[in-house]
Amino acid sequence: MLKNTSVGVTDLMKSYGERTVLNGVSLHVRRGGRTVVLGPNGAGKSTLLEIISTLRSPTSGTVVVEGHDVVTDTRAVRRLIGLAPQSNALDPLATPLEVLGFQGAALGLGTRTARRRSRELVELFRLGDHQNTRIAKLSGGTRRKVDLAVALVGSPSLIVLDEPTTGLDPLARMDFWDELKRLSSDAGSRTLLISTQDLHEAEVLATDIVVLRDGKVIAHDSPDALKSLVGDRTLTLTLDTLESTDRLIEATLAGFRPESGEPTTVRLALPRDPAVLRAALDDIGTVAASVEQMRLAGPSLDDVFAALATG
Structure with a gap:
């Protein structure tokens, strides 16, 4: 894997029976950048992110995250990744502080460390006014901030976001984009991998773009180069x-x-x-x-x- 690469994908194939979703995908995700994966419906974007995140197994090919193979070293990869899925999976009856604490416990951080990390993330995402409010009562934009905070509990080097602003109103989307850019600039070694169909979102966020079509990479470069x-x-x-x-x-x-x-x-x-x-x-x-x-x-x-x- 190249020196400045966070994720390396080589000849990746994913099939379900006779249906091929990913067909020989090879790419690298630059460490410290914001790589956006674009493509029409059915191009294979979500499947690619799910394999990188160890949620699905490839049919063939290799995926390496910070030197660890997603198949043979799954546990190490999961410690490196923070995942913010497209659908909100937070407990609607819990508060932001509680869900952050639950995630810390699930990662084995220990009670004191989990509490400290929860307070840090509440401050980072300016959630103080909402830290004791039930998730069900939060706005969509605030819930997405909590999603991202949960993804960061383990201090991951790679953050994977699938359609991060789906369902948000325009102002909430712009606020969330600012959070992602701030997060990226505040931690130079942290890498963001984002799937979206929103071309304006890609225009705002991307330092690197991968374009998928029919399960294949048809372009991969900086926005200006493309x-x-x-x-x-x-x-x-x-x-x-x-x-x-x-x-x-x-x-x-x-x-x-x-x-x-x-x-x-x-x-x-x-x-x-x-x-x-x-x-x-x-x-x-x-x-x-x-x-x-x-x-x-x-x-x-x-x-x-x-x-x-x-x-």
């Missing part, structure tokens, strides 16, 4: 009517596609291929009278995902 693959700039057009927009999308030769959440807006990541540029100009010419706004900007992860994960 953006450079789809072009230097992105062209966005806003048209006057939905009919004009639909007509352009149906007839486009360059590959204009609809902008998420903006029904009369289309975008195109501009590659360096002159033929595509000419096709884009031809496309624009067919709806020139309907164009209300045109702007150029740098490519986004949305462009990367459209080009790689669905291509």
Whole structure:
């Protein structure tokens, strides 16, 4: 395993009968970084994280966490990992202090150490006003903070988060992102491995991105490097009517596609291929009278995902 690697995955396969979920996955997770795993539904994101977290066994291949094999040295791997699953599994009748204490006991920390660690985490996540409130009465954002605090009780070097902000309102999501970035910057050797379908979340959090499609890694690099693959700039057009927009999308030769959440807006990541540029100009010419706004900007992860994960 490379010197600065927290997790090394080599030729990983996972099958259920004749259905292959992971098909020869190889990647490395950089120590101290925030690696985000992207991919459409069914790409294998959750299965990959579950195998790394020792919750599932691989069909073949190897996964090594900080030098320990997840199959042959499971106990050591579990001591290194803090897991925050997608679904909240906290006891709704317990308080944050109680669930942190339960986790400390489960990890064998001892009563005094578990209490000290619980107080540290309550302070770290600013949970003091809620430490004696039942989980059932906490907001979704606060519950997710408790989830993360529970994952940190054992002082893990690797934190695994599966869809960490699912179900949170926008303000709670931004607050939770700030917590993750702060957590990462406060402990330089701590590694975050995050699965999400939220491209904006990936844009905010990722220092490294893995893109999965059909159980295979189709891209793995920094966000800036991946953006450079789809072009230097992105062209966005806003048209006057939905009919004009639909007509352009149906007839486009360059590959204009609809902008998420903006029904009369289309975008195109501009590659360096002159033929595509000419096709884009031809496309624009067919709806020139309907164009209300045109702007150029740098490519986004949305462009990367459209080009790689669905291509």
